[in-house]
Amino acid sequence: MKTREKVARKIKNMQRYVKFLREHSASEDDLLKDYLLKSAIERNLQLAIESSLDIGEVIISSANLDKPEDYPSIILILGKNGVIPMDFAQEFQEAAKLRNILVHMYTDVDPTVIARILEKNLDDFDEYARYIAIYLESEHE
Template sequence: MKTKEKIARKIKNMQRYVDFLREQPADEKELVKNYLLKSAIERNLQLAIESALDIGEVMISSENLEKPEDYRSIIITLGKEGIIPGEFARRFSEAAKLRNILVHMYTEVDPAMISQILANNLDDFDEYARYIARYLDKV
């Protein structure tokens, strides 16, 4: 499978997870009382982040860039190489920290934090996808 096709498939998957998240209530109290909803939101958020990281890894590999040592470095590397803007990379790289919390500290995920992300940060995934698509259009 060609790189552009692989990335397009991963962007489509990422968007599906984000679309699901956009449909959910962002109310912290609802997340506290509804375990099933909170779990579904956490899982789709984790999958959206992992999709973004997978896209970054494919980009890094296809451009023969130095392999990052951790998840956060994937996004930072894309910024350093001009694939995405540096300031956006610094902000969006925080998603890697959230991924680690969702995966490794799942019993300690703060509903207030999840609520805040649903209300304020889902557009970052769209912005990321646009930067990746623009870069691929140029190469």
């Protein structure tokens, strides 16, 4: 499967998870009161982040860029190599750090942080997808 096809499939999945998050946006109080909602939001957020990281790994591999040491470095490598703007990479790498909390320190997930992300940061995934699409178009012209 070609890089563009792999990335397109992963972007589609990421957008599906983000759509769920938008449709089920919740306040900190909602998250504290509704365990099922909290669990579904945390899982879909994790999957959206995982998808974004998978996209980065596909591009890094296909372009023979530096091998990432950890998840945040995937995003930084994309920034350093002009795939996404570096200022955006520095902000978006926080998503990779959150992924580690969601997966490994799940008892420490702060509902305030999750509610803030739902309110203010879901558009970051759309912005990431746009940058990736622009990069792929420029690489195949």
